[in-house]
Amino acid sequence: MLKLADITALFKSSANYQISQLDPQPANFIEYGWAWILQSYGEFGLFLIFYTAMAVLYAIGGFIFYLFDKYKLFPKRKLQVTKYPSSSDIKKCIENLVTNYILVILPLGVLSFPMTKYLGMTYTLPLPPFWRFCLDIFLCLLGEDFFQYWMHRGFHYPWFYKNVHKEHHYYSAPFGFTASYAHPVEVVFLGFATFAPALMIRPHFFTFYSWFIIRQLDAVLTHSGYDLELFPLNHMPYWGGTSFHDYHHKEFTCNYASRFTFLDKMFGTYKEKPTSSGAPKLVKSEKSK
Numbered sequence: 001m002l003k004l005a006d007i008t009a010l011f012k013s014s015a016n017y018q019i020s021q022l023d024p025q026p027a028n029f030i031e032y033g034w035a036w037i038l039q040s041y042g043e044f045g046l047f048l049i050f051y052t053a054m055a056v057l058y059a060i061g062g063f064i065f066y067l068f069d070k071y072k073l074f075p076k077r078k079l080q081v082t083k084y085p086s087s088s089d090i091k092k093c094i095e096n097l098v099t100n101y102i103l104v105i106l107p108l109g110v111l112s113f114p115m116t117k118y119l120g121m122t123y124t125l126p127l128p129p130f131w132r133f134c135l136d137i138f139l140c141l142l143g144e145d146f147f148q149y150w151m152h153r154g155f156h157y158p159w160f161y162k163n164v165h166k167e168h169h170y171y172s173a174p175f176g177f178t179a180s181y182a183h184p185v186e187v188v189f190l191g192f193a194t195f196a197p198a199l200m201i202r203p204h205f206f207t208f209y210s211w212f213i214i215r216q217l218d219a220v221l222t223h224s225g226y227d228l229e230l231f232p233l234n235h236m237p238y239w240g241g242t243s244f245h246d247y248h249h250k251e252f253t254c255n256y257a258s259r260f261t262f263l264d265k266m267f268g269t270y271k272e273k274p275t276s277s278g279a280p281k282l283v284k285s286e287k288s289k
């Protein structure tokens, strides 16, 4: 029978992280910070710090786009030009987010913590070189797109749409905070789409945790309602970005992938938002859902 001590052991650090005994020693301030957190709080403490950082950065990202809407900054980059969220829209969204972050995403992270320890991933120095970090993140972006495409498409079958995914489509003109606005069942399934490619690649834990933060910030951006031409990835081939996903919220039955366009193009579900001379075309006002 599983004892309490067996369960608590799963959350204990599996190595000694005293900085003075590390070999190699931290080579820069990022490695020192990483080693200091492990020495001070252990592996589970590190997980909680990254989880908190993810939630805080999500809130900051959402708040920046809230300011865009509130003060009507960059109106030429606004995708659905007449649609600004009301304060009741924002309140409803934040209530759902707080519930999901505390009652769904955090427990999923805690449950997955012991699992990741047995997959050969490492906390130890040195941290991966920048090229390896970028490569692993890029592979995670690609892998998540694959899982997300098929799961998201499945969520648009009538029963799943009516009972689960409709919640995410409550906002036909999304804004930054709406990235994780969803039914808890959807959060669990799409959490798998985020988790799976990382588990297949098994990167360093630094990359693994960074991936969740980068992915959440990308989701805030793609739900922001603003097509920012200065965002460098917007110029990458097959990068759909914000206008791609914003159009999914408006049209429903197209653009199922998270960010890249090639899967939708391959399987005939791609739709491009009408444009004129490179700028987003003005979208006629329509009654809010």
Ligand SMILES: [Zn+2]
Binding pocket: 168, 174, 179, 223, 245, 249
């Ligand atoms: Zn969405």
Ligand SMILES: [Zn+2]
Binding pocket: 152, 156, 165, 169, 248, 252
């Ligand atoms: Zn959808």
